[in-house]
Amino acid sequence: MDDPISRRYIESDYLEHNPEWDMEDSPWKAGKVAAMLKRFAIEPKTICEVGCGAGGVLGAMKGDFPKADFTGYDIAPDAEKFWGELRDSGVELNVGDFFTLNSRNYDVILLLDVLEHVADPHQFLVKLRPYADHVVIHFPLDLSALSVLRETPLLHVRRKVGHIQFFTKGLALELLEECGLEVIDWQYTDAAFSAPQRGLKTKLFGLLRRLVYILNKDIGARLLGGETLMVLAKPEC
Template identity: 40%
Template sequence: MKEMYESDLYGEKNPTWHEEDSAWKAGHIERMIKRNKIPSDRICEVGCGTGEILLTLEKAFPTTSLSGYEISPEAFRRAAPKETPNTKFYLKDLLAESDLHFDVVLAIDVIEHVEDYISFIKKLKEFGTFKIFHIPLDLSAQSILRAWPIAELRRNVGHVQYFFKQTALATLEDCGYTIVDHCYTASRLELPNQAFSSRMMRLPRRLMFSLNADFAVRLLGGYSLLVLAK
């Protein structure tokens, strides 16, 4: 699947590179950092895409040094012209670098794209004191029963790993991380321009989530997991 990002294939299938979701993701990241009062003088994002998450975070943390690493030439071409004195982008594999250490490393919607995700997560550990992962919870009762949503994620956005909450957290712990904080994020409820089927499911998702969040996510899906780990 790495070839999907190093070629133009991902951009052809996803021409916006999901820039429209960046402010929403950055908002959740900002709240996670501030809620836990963790150091944030140096923030790095692995798989930064076109850089919009970091550029949004710069507004929240104006004295922070932000670095984005991306292996896609197309995404980097879109990010590079937007560099600022505080936010820099690199067409490099972060894990191939040496002598780099950040307060916070972001892996936002990344590990589900990585074939050897266990090695990736273990290697990432040395690059930051804290890590923030955003992990789509693709596995739910409805997605398994319908089957095609997972097949579409594989075909169109390159998901090759599929998680629910318990396996996501267990994976990080098995890789040597300590979970500091975690919460659900609700893209299907909070983001605009959702498919008709997602709009129809908003009320059931809200009602069930208010009664039993874990059960609602396992049954209906439509959520991701934001995890702060050390």
């Protein structure tokens, strides 16, 4: 994996820019995932997170699915610094490429804030499809009319957290369909109002967003950004 995109994670570039590895968001994301699975009465026995980072989501989900076996993969060696207690609790965590190391099928695979970091998300999803009965994907919807006009927000997430793919809701759902994944459910997460790591500008735009969302939430997300999308999908038969 000696390409420039992967190198920023294999080396220490990502950790230097994100010393907490976004752990503050983990319980919030875990709650959204658990609610979506339970809404469709999915009680997985095996859950794997590809791109698990510090492992906070897996740790938080153990309370919702106490009988499940949890596994995580991340290509970043620095992520392992956060895994001590999680490994002690029985979560299997691996440093390396999922497709190289893994040989199992899982009831649920989590891709939370992963696809925006991948050079070829189509190839990635097609390769992943045989390993999962269900997939839960979290997309940051960086692409909006406002972000394109300003451009600075897109450059910021590209440089700070390594986003190289940018999505709207429509583009995200189209990607899954193109890769042979049937969308069972999708929901906006209301990240602009409820996510722990909201910036000052996001908070200031809150009132305007609420007003636009009353008229049309899709249009509001495409105009103003600040939203994310949680999707439950399964491989097409």
